[in-house]
Amino acid sequence: MINALGLVEVIGYVAAIEACDVCLKSANVHLVGIDKVGSGIVTVSVTGDVGAVKSAVESAQISVSRIGSLRSTHVIPRLHQDVVEALFKKEESKENFIEEDTTQIKINEEILLKEDLEKEIESEVLNNELENTNENMNEEINENNTNEDKDNLSKMSVKELKTLIKKLDNSITHKNLNSLRKEDLIDMVEKFNREDK
Numbered sequence: 001m002i003n004a005l006g007l008v009e010v011i012g013y014v015a016a017i018e019a020c021d022v023c024l025k026s027a028n029v030h031l032v033g034i035d036k037v038g039s040g041i042v043t044v045s046v047t048g049d050v051g052a053v054k055s056a057v058e059s060a061q062i063s064v065s066r067i068g069s070l071r072s073t074h075v076i077p078r079l080h081q082d083v084v085e086a087l088f089k090k091e092e093s094k095e096n097f098i099e100e101d102t103t104q105i106k107i108n109e110e111i112l113l114k115e116d117l118e119k120e121i122e123s124e125v126l127n128n129e130l131e132n133t134n135e136n137m138n139e140e141i142n143e144n145n146t147n148e149d150k151d152n153l154s155k156m157s158v159k160e161l162k163t164l165i166k167k168l169d170n171s172i173t174h175k176n177l178n179s180l181r182k183e184d185l186i187d188m189v190e191k192f193n194r195e196d197k
Contacts, residue, residue, distance in 0.1 A: 003047075003048065003050055003053075003079070004047065004048065004049065004052075004053040004054075004078065004079060005045060005046075005047055005053070005075070005079050005083075006029065006045070006046045006047070006048075006056055006057040006073075006074075006075045007043055007057075007076075008043070008044045008061065008064065008070075008073050009037075009041060009042070009043045009071040009073070010041075010042055010044070010069045010070055011041060011042075011071055012040055013042055014067070014069075015067050016034050016042035016043075017034075018060075018064055018067060019060040020034060020044045022059045022060045022063040023044065023060045024046070025059075027048065027051075027053070027055040027056040028048055028049070029052050031045075031046055032046060032047050032087075033045050053075055053077075057073050057074075057075050058073075060073070153189055158182050161186065162174075162177045162178075162185065164189055165177060165189060165192070168189065
Protein backbone atom coordinates (compact mmCIF):
# COMPACT_ATOMS: atom_id res chain seq x y z
CA MET A 1 0.00 0.00 0.00
CA ILE A 2 1.22 3.48 -0.88
CA ASN A 3 1.30 5.76 2.23
CA ALA A 4 2.61 8.93 0.60
CA LEU A 5 3.56 10.31 -2.79
CA GLY A 6 6.43 12.76 -3.23
CA LEU A 7 6.79 14.91 -6.35
CA VAL A 8 9.85 16.89 -7.40
CA GLU A 9 9.38 19.04 -10.50
CA VAL A 10 12.54 20.27 -12.21
CA ILE A 11 13.65 21.84 -15.47
CA GLY A 12 15.84 19.49 -17.50
CA TYR A 13 16.54 15.80 -17.50
CA VAL A 14 19.92 16.12 -15.71
CA ALA A 15 18.23 17.80 -12.74
CA ALA A 16 15.59 15.04 -12.74
CA ILE A 17 18.28 12.34 -12.53
CA GLU A 18 19.97 14.27 -9.68
CA ALA A 19 16.64 14.53 -7.79
CA CYS A 20 15.92 10.85 -8.34
CA ASP A 21 19.36 9.80 -7.11
CA VAL A 22 19.22 11.98 -3.98
CA CYS A 23 15.68 10.79 -3.10
CA LEU A 24 16.64 7.12 -3.29
CA LYS A 25 19.92 7.58 -1.38
CA SER A 26 18.51 9.74 1.46
CA ALA A 27 15.46 7.66 2.53
CA ASN A 28 13.70 4.33 2.15
CA VAL A 29 11.49 5.27 -0.84
CA HIS A 30 10.62 3.67 -4.15
CA LEU A 31 10.86 5.39 -7.52
CA VAL A 32 7.50 5.48 -9.29
CA GLY A 33 8.57 7.26 -12.43
CA ILE A 34 10.31 10.06 -14.24
CA ASP A 35 7.74 11.83 -16.41
CA LYS A 36 8.54 14.37 -19.12
CA VAL A 37 5.78 16.97 -18.86
CA GLY A 38 6.88 19.16 -21.77
CA SER A 39 8.87 22.38 -22.39
CA GLY A 40 11.81 20.80 -20.55
CA ILE A 41 9.80 20.18 -17.35
CA VAL A 42 10.36 16.76 -15.76
CA THR A 43 8.61 15.33 -12.67
CA VAL A 44 10.17 12.70 -10.39
CA SER A 45 7.67 10.64 -8.34
CA VAL A 46 8.59 8.58 -5.24
CA THR A 47 6.49 6.61 -2.75
CA GLY A 48 6.92 5.19 0.74
CA ASP A 49 6.17 6.04 4.38
CA VAL A 50 5.17 9.66 4.99
CA GLY A 51 8.35 10.53 6.96
CA ALA A 52 10.65 8.85 4.41
CA VAL A 53 8.97 10.60 1.46
CA LYS A 54 9.18 14.04 3.21
CA SER A 55 12.87 13.49 3.98
CA ALA A 56 13.62 12.34 0.39
CA VAL A 57 11.81 15.30 -1.21
CA GLU A 58 13.57 17.84 1.12
CA SER A 59 16.99 16.31 0.24
CA ALA A 60 16.17 16.49 -3.48
CA GLN A 61 14.98 20.09 -3.10
CA ILE A 62 18.31 21.16 -1.53
CA SER A 63 20.40 19.23 -4.07
CA VAL A 64 18.56 20.42 -7.19
CA SER A 65 18.46 24.03 -5.90
CA ARG A 66 22.26 24.05 -6.06
CA ILE A 67 22.01 23.21 -9.80
CA GLY A 68 19.41 25.97 -10.19
CA SER A 69 16.75 23.87 -11.94
CA LEU A 70 14.12 23.30 -9.20
CA ARG A 71 10.59 24.23 -10.20
CA SER A 72 8.53 22.91 -7.23
CA THR A 73 8.12 20.06 -4.74
CA HIS A 74 5.11 18.52 -3.05
CA VAL A 75 4.33 15.62 -0.68
CA ILE A 76 0.86 14.05 -0.52
CA PRO A 77 0.51 12.00 2.73
CA ARG A 78 -1.97 9.10 3.02
CA LEU A 79 -2.84 9.04 -0.69
CA HIS A 80 -6.50 8.19 -1.38
CA GLN A 81 -7.06 4.78 -2.97
CA ASP A 82 -8.84 6.26 -6.03
CA VAL A 83 -5.82 8.48 -6.72
CA VAL A 84 -3.53 5.44 -6.38
CA GLU A 85 -5.68 3.52 -8.86
CA ALA A 86 -5.84 6.47 -11.25
CA LEU A 87 -2.07 6.98 -11.19
CA PHE A 88 -0.73 3.43 -11.00
CA LYS A 89 -3.37 1.04 -12.34
CA LYS A 90 -3.28 2.70 -15.77
CA GLU A 91 0.38 1.80 -16.06
CA GLU A 92 -0.36 -1.83 -15.17
CA SER A 93 -3.31 -2.03 -17.58
CA LYS A 94 -1.12 -0.58 -20.37
CA GLU A 95 1.53 -3.21 -19.62
CA ASN A 96 -1.10 -5.97 -19.58
CA PHE A 97 -2.53 -4.66 -22.86
CA ILE A 98 0.95 -4.64 -24.41
CA GLU A 99 1.61 -8.19 -23.15
CA GLU A 100 -1.78 -9.38 -24.48
CA ASP A 101 -1.19 -7.56 -27.77
CA THR A 102 2.28 -9.13 -28.11
CA THR A 103 0.86 -12.57 -27.33
CA GLN A 104 -1.90 -12.07 -29.92
CA ILE A 105 0.69 -10.99 -32.52
CA LYS A 106 2.72 -14.15 -31.82
CA ILE A 107 -0.42 -16.30 -32.13
CA ASN A 108 -1.35 -14.56 -35.40
CA GLU A 109 2.19 -15.12 -36.76
CA GLU A 110 2.01 -18.82 -35.85
CA ILE A 111 -1.40 -19.12 -37.56
CA LEU A 112 -0.06 -17.42 -40.70
CA LEU A 113 3.02 -19.68 -40.75
CA LYS A 114 0.81 -22.74 -40.34
CA GLU A 115 -1.50 -21.55 -43.16
CA ASP A 116 1.49 -20.89 -45.44
CA LEU A 117 2.86 -24.36 -44.71
CA GLU A 118 -0.53 -25.95 -45.41
CA LYS A 119 -0.83 -24.01 -48.70
CA GLU A 120 2.69 -25.09 -49.68
CA ILE A 121 1.92 -28.75 -48.94
CA GLU A 122 -1.41 -28.49 -50.78
CA SER A 123 0.36 -26.91 -53.76
CA GLU A 124 2.96 -29.71 -53.84
CA VAL A 125 0.22 -32.35 -53.67
CA LEU A 126 -1.67 -30.66 -56.51
CA ASN A 127 1.51 -30.39 -58.61
CA ASN A 128 2.27 -34.09 -58.04
CA GLU A 129 -1.31 -35.03 -58.96
CA LEU A 130 -1.10 -32.86 -62.07
CA GLU A 131 2.23 -34.44 -63.09
CA ASN A 132 0.79 -37.93 -62.58
CA THR A 133 -2.32 -37.00 -64.57
CA ASN A 134 -0.16 -35.59 -67.41
CA GLU A 135 2.01 -38.72 -67.45
CA ASN A 136 -1.06 -40.94 -67.53
CA MET A 137 -2.59 -38.87 -70.33
CA ASN A 138 0.64 -38.99 -72.33
CA GLU A 139 0.81 -42.75 -71.90
CA GLU A 140 -2.82 -43.10 -73.02
CA ILE A 141 -2.20 -40.83 -76.02
CA ASN A 142 0.92 -42.79 -76.99
CA GLU A 143 -0.95 -46.05 -76.55
CA ASN A 144 -3.87 -44.77 -78.64
CA ASN A 145 -1.48 -43.48 -81.31
CA THR A 146 0.31 -46.81 -81.34
CA ASN A 147 -3.00 -48.66 -81.66
CA GLU A 148 -4.15 -46.29 -84.42
CA ASP A 149 -0.81 -46.66 -86.20
CA LYS A 150 -1.09 -50.42 -86.02
CA ASP A 151 -4.63 -50.30 -87.39
CA ASN A 152 -3.57 -47.97 -90.19
CA LEU A 153 -0.52 -50.07 -91.01
CA SER A 154 -2.49 -53.30 -91.07
CA LYS A 155 -4.85 -51.72 -93.64
CA MET A 156 -1.94 -50.95 -95.95
CA SER A 157 -0.87 -53.38 -98.61
CA VAL A 158 2.54 -55.10 -98.54
CA LYS A 159 3.69 -52.95 -101.46
CA GLU A 160 2.69 -49.74 -99.62
CA LEU A 161 4.50 -50.93 -96.49
CA LYS A 162 7.68 -51.64 -98.48
CA THR A 163 7.51 -48.17 -100.07
CA LEU A 164 7.03 -46.57 -96.64
CA ILE A 165 10.02 -48.47 -95.22
CA LYS A 166 12.22 -47.39 -98.13
CA LYS A 167 11.19 -43.75 -97.42
CA LEU A 168 12.05 -44.16 -93.74
CA ASP A 169 15.39 -45.88 -94.38
CA ASN A 170 16.75 -46.04 -97.93
CA SER A 171 19.66 -48.26 -96.89
CA ILE A 172 17.36 -51.31 -96.79
CA THR A 173 17.46 -53.25 -100.03
CA HIS A 174 14.48 -54.61 -101.97
CA LYS A 175 15.88 -58.10 -101.54
CA ASN A 176 15.68 -57.75 -97.70
CA LEU A 177 12.17 -56.34 -97.89
CA ASN A 178 10.94 -59.12 -100.19
CA SER A 179 11.94 -61.73 -97.65
CA LEU A 180 9.74 -60.21 -94.91
CA ARG A 181 6.11 -60.98 -94.14
CA LYS A 182 3.48 -58.26 -93.68
CA GLU A 183 3.64 -58.47 -89.83
CA ASP A 184 7.43 -58.07 -89.98
CA LEU A 185 7.05 -55.03 -92.24
CA ILE A 186 4.53 -53.49 -89.81
CA ASP A 187 6.91 -54.14 -86.88
CA MET A 188 9.74 -52.49 -88.81
CA VAL A 189 7.66 -49.35 -89.52
CA GLU A 190 6.67 -49.16 -85.85
CA LYS A 191 10.31 -49.50 -84.85
CA PHE A 192 11.25 -46.57 -87.12
CA ASN A 193 8.38 -44.50 -85.67
CA ARG A 194 9.55 -45.18 -82.08
CA GLU A 195 13.13 -44.19 -82.96
CA ASP A 196 11.87 -40.93 -84.49
CA LYS A 197 10.14 -40.02 -81.25
